[in-house]
Amino acid sequence: xxxxxxLRETLSGDMPPRRLxxxxxxxxxxxMRLRRATVAVSxxxxxxxxxVALYQTGVIRHLPDPPTRWPHFHSDKVNASEEAFGxxxxxxxxxxxxxxxxxxxxxxxxxxxxRTRPWLPLLAAAVSAPQAAVAAKYLFHQMPYVDEAWxxxxxxxxxxxxxxxxxxxPEALRALESLMRR
Numbered sequence: 001x002x003x004x005x006x007l008r009e010t011l012s013g014d015m016p017p018r019r020l021x022x023x024x025x026x027x028x029x030x031x032m033r034l035r036r037a038t039v040a041v042s043x044x045x046x047x048x049x050x051x052v053a054l055y056q057t058g059v060i061r062h063l064p065d066p067p068t069r070w071p072h073f074h075s076d077k078v079n080a081s082e083e084a085f086g087x088x089x090x091x092x093x094x095x096x097x098x099x100x101x102x103x104x105x106x107x108x109x110x111x112x113x114x115r116t117r118p119w120l121p122l123l124a125a126a127v128s129a130p131q132a133a134v135a136a137k138y139l140f141h142q143m144p145y146v147d148e149a150w151x152x153x154x155x156x157x158x159x160x161x162x163x164x165x166x167x168x169x170p171e172a173l174r175a176l177e178s179l180m181r182r
Contacts, residue, residue, distance in 0.1 A: 011108045013116065020110055027111040031121075031171045035106045038124075038167045042103035045160035048153040049096040052079050056090030066152060074149035081147055095157055098131050102164050118175035125172035128165045135161035 012020050024032065054060045056079055063075035078084065084091050105124040109117045135158035143150050 038106035045099035052092035078151035114174040
């Protein structure tokens with residue numbers, strides 16, 4: 001059995017790829033709409049953290065900020081802080097990968113996976129919850145009190161993590177209900 005076959009069977013069972021493609025693209029159910037929204041917000045998070053990763057790795061030398069007096073934006077200061085490099089590498093690429101994982105989990109499995117593959121929505125919630133918690137720490141503590149500056153890219157990132165958790169929670173609850181009925 002190839003790795004591709006194993007992955008396909010794990011995620012979508014015996015559903016042929018063409019049928020999976022049609023069902024995912026044309027299903028209008030609530031769970032698929034939420035999964036599509038998760039893909040969209042994950043891509044927005046990837047875009048915002050992609051820009052930060054370019055700065056943190058030296059590809060670009062400056063992050064432009066909105067010209068406002070309040071809040072005080074200083075993206076360079078926030079993204080060059082000790083906290084931003086406290087993981088042994090810049091946090092931008094780490095956060096970018098987190099959004100990519102959210103996107104992959106949203107795309108995994110067929111419609112109705114809360115019933116047929118409940119572990120997928122539960123995993124999506126288990127992954128996105130700590131991401132949202134870390135985003136809350138950055139948004140409500142790190143930037144206002146430690147850095148005393150704001151980063152619009154980081155604010156966007158945090159909001160995308162909060163949105164992801166809110167979008168995956170309903171399907172995860174249905175998956176939990178499905179498991180409890182078994």
